[in-house]
Amino acid sequence: MIERQIELRVNGQSFTILVKPQDLLVDVLRDQLGFTGTKKGCGTGECGACTILLDGKPVNSCLMPALRARNKDIITIEGLGTPEHLHPLQQAFIENAAVQCGFCAPGMLLSAKALLDANSHPTETEIRQAISGNLCRCTGYAKIVQAVKAAAQAMTQGDGNP
Amino acid sequence: MPSFEYSTPTTVDQAIALLNQSGASALAGGTDLLIHLRAGIVAPKQLVDLSALDLNYVRKDDGIIRIGAMTTFAEILDSDVVRRDLPCLAESAAEIGAVQTRNMATLGGNLCSAVPSADSAPPLLVYDARVKIAGSDGERLVPLEQFFVGPKKNALKPGELLIEIQASVPLPRTGARFLKLGRRKAMSLAVVNVAARLTLGQDHRRVENVRIALGAVAPTPRRAKRAESVLQGSDVSESLIDRAARAAADEIAPISDLRATATFRRESSRVLVKRALTHAWQMATGETKPND
Amino acid sequence: MKKRGKGIACMVYPIGFTSYPNPSAAFVQVNQDGSAVVLTGATDVGQGSTTALAQIAAEELGIAYDAVTMVTSDTQRTPFDLGSVASRVTYITGNAVKRAAGDAKKTLLQVAAEMLDVMSPDELEAGDGKIYVKNSPDRNVSVAAVAREATLVKGRPPIGEGSYNPTTTFLDPETGHGKPYEAYVFATQIAEVEVDTETGQVDVLKIAAAHDCGKAINPLLVEGQIEGGVAMGLGYGLMEEMVLENGVVKNPQFTDYILPTALDMPLIETAIVEVPVSTGPFGAKGVGEPSLIPTAPAIVNAIYDAIGIRIYDLPATPSKILAALKEKERANILKEEE
């Protein structure tokens, strides 16, 4: 099968790469481009660890041919914030102990970001709905929900730099 | 993951030409197809990506609501037209997968999968939806009821493409409700799903028109016609709804599997039909607004 | 109809391996600037043990948490540790780290005794990055100065080693008598549920979880362990089940192996019951595994309280609950007919 040259826009940066039709976005991001913050937990779109933002919307990158992501804006966890410049959500996840093993955190954070981008004052139920496609086996979600609430508050008070 | 070719046609005609080639398979939202590819259940030679076809839309003209086959469930949930005129479809969209799934999965894809548990099927069945199918010989309009021909089998002929879903704007004094039982509150395949629509006469009592449809309790999503006939033309009452619900439970053919027992499916179908009809009745008489 | 009920379940659970020796060891070095490196073979699998162990080392050395660097889980760089199992790390590795830190501190106190001109190291204490004379905290010297003095002047780098193995015995094979563990923890959970009597759906509304963990080294992390355990217990009680047919797993994916999502988890109220034990580091025991144990029975007992149906085989699925409700209805009708 012929490889095709495509351009992917990830975290505001353009990459010209060769992909095969069967290459999944998650593998291209991780193996070709080195965005290993995007995790892979099931391969069937059930765990949400591979969640990325595609034109601002959370999708499972394990169910998406890389070719389909052409001309779209991709945000991975690496594009949310860095250790030097944390996004308020990342800050809140740290402070509220919303991460234990941390494997679900990248996908969880991106789902939460999409929520807060659309809804700056989410209710607890809205938060739970927004992250219900991201499985966490460690936390019981309690501290994750708390962290999203705290981040929403920080961001609307203008302390944050989203 | 097996190898295949990939094309992204920009017109329906191009897509149909590609789909007419042997081993071609249409790629809609991908939430089912990619799983099947990975598992080796299907091995197409070519994927025809439908995302550039301009089939993402919800329109209303001449009392007909037209939904492009590539409209995602997130877009359906966002549509004022759907929420106002086909609230039962919006209710089902809200119950599909989770945010990620709803951002990817499409209405056309969900219907074409023709799985017995497809959440969008019962609501569209109760709205008497039609599907517009395009092929090399032109277009045809098929009642959704005839679209599901067997478990995971639809009425598309090779090379055909479902491009649009149509439903008429319901008459006044109509109420409808979608209810689903899953094994958890998100990311759940239906154990039973039910939709019911009631349209009352001007006396607000006589059932002018009723539709009841169920999923995951038969080889395909299906209407419960005997249950409908219990209500059709009669004055609606609690006891009549009860009878209709029993009839619905009798006419389905549930199986036992990993997700539930047949007995459970039959019994909970009765309960969901009763509840959906009751809600639809209240809505039709104006006691309840959609999405209450 | 929806009916509510409450159910309770209690638990006793041990810390550490059953009978077998299960030691942990640690090395500590206090650097010349007063910071410290701790080497331990214990693995943080998400529970936060590395953070708790750093707190133990910092407390024992009297330095700040941030001044401790942890080197963990490398069989050629760190000393033996039995592993992150059996709720043992805080208690057993924690004791090893505390001993190793105490061992390094011994050197510090000896050197500081000379620097502060006191007769015996016993007159000294460490805290806030300083070593000071008990009862006259104004007489002090920084840990950094002491470490520098010890290393570069006295030629005795403040290093320490420590290990810990709980005192246990094997059980008599005929009677099962013996002392298989050194410490035990206790817990109670109460669940409140709402059951739909027509569909058998169970909605867990709230869970209260009170867990004894000795002393909580880090309450934030203890809460996290309790909440996570409750989620695993809820899955155990209501949804999770591997189904095998002739040895083949019929549900080898998350599609049909159902884990709780954020929407399935109720409000969890936690209480940390702190009764320090003499054998634990600063009184700590553990909490990792116990948090899941009472959840499933508390939910099942709450279902009984709500609808009078007792489920004897997990998970308590709507299929089972509805079948039992129908059975009960039939039995009641028969009774009335008699």
Place this chain on the structure above:
Amino acid sequence: MTHVIGQRIPRHDAILQVTGKAEYGIDLARRGMLHAKVLRSALPHAKLLKLDTTRARNLPGVAAVITAADVPNNRFGFTHLDQPLLAEDKVRYRGDAIAAIAADSLKTAEEALRLIDVEYEPLPGIFDPVQAMEPDAPKIHGESNIASHIKIRYGDIELGWSRSDEIVEDTLTTQMIEHASIEPHAALAEVDGRGMVTVHSSVQRPFLIATDLSKILKIPLNRIRVVVTAVGGGFGGKNEITMEPYICLLALKTGKPVKLVYTREEEFQATTVRHPYIVKYKSGVKKDGTLVARQARIVSDAGAYVSWGESTLSKACIHGAGPYRIPNVKIDGYLVYTNNSIGGAMRGFGVPQLGFAHEVHTDHIAEKLGIDPLEFRLKNALVDGSSLPTGQVLESVPLKETMRQAVQLIGWKKEVAWDEKAR
């Protein structure tokens, strides 16, 4: 003085986790590394008649194929040395590994898997532990399927029954559970010029992995290094060796780094699970609600190998009486081989199964006596100085305090009197 103990300090590495910089097992990569795959048995119980890897070996891109003959010491196990790393003459469950492959791409490794020719002679399978205990059941190892019998005897159970006003019996069963860490098992092995074997793996017990590797590979411990990556969840599932020996052998054979990541399906089919238990409880109680006797008979489905099944059952038996003062206790636990998935370590180690059983049983007893379930527990709860059925006297027992605080958080159906003294 400030205390660090008791402070609410976030995880030390959370900043790496939330920025995607924590390196988990699945993230490992080396230049020129090979990808491994493992061939699993197609049958639950069968003799291996033929195993031919020629076609797989000859596939371009395949670097090495290993079978049992390549393993220096093919047996492992904690209490029972009953498990082969790669199947020899027989397979005993669907997760049994038969061969492992290293290839230059995952796709080639997957393809090569299909080119291994295996001929089986099916043997009758046994999937129900109770049936497996029957003398004429097909045997999975040796003469009996009962791998161990654990006993606890405390007081005099017959005397207990004679002193009881009421006897309540229940049979409770628990299901098979998967750890379901969101990160699957993942590891990478590499060998340097000095022959040092280094394994980076997402595991809970590096020192156990190292000692088991040393025994299996027959390489001294100073030439084996196990480094733990960030671990994406364990819960007991990453307690023992799984994939490490395969990739070490393949790395030794090829001289190249070898990586292996299990698919989610392999996680379910081929790694350990929580044992399903069948628990028969019988308890004797006085009218006033005093527990006087408790008997439990536990049958644990071990699956095809013992793994941590005996230690799990032992912990279950020790806690089989529950957190109550009961003067007469008799507990028997049976660990039984079947051709099902292997039960291993999982969070709670047998006690979640028993905890479900004794707590539901306890509520049943309270109901029979017409006593509130909380009051019944308070009456019989362990306190400072109580003994477990092992004879061990307990020191710090704040069980009643946990009850009081739980009630404080959520309320209870009726007011109960809290005993001030018994903490």
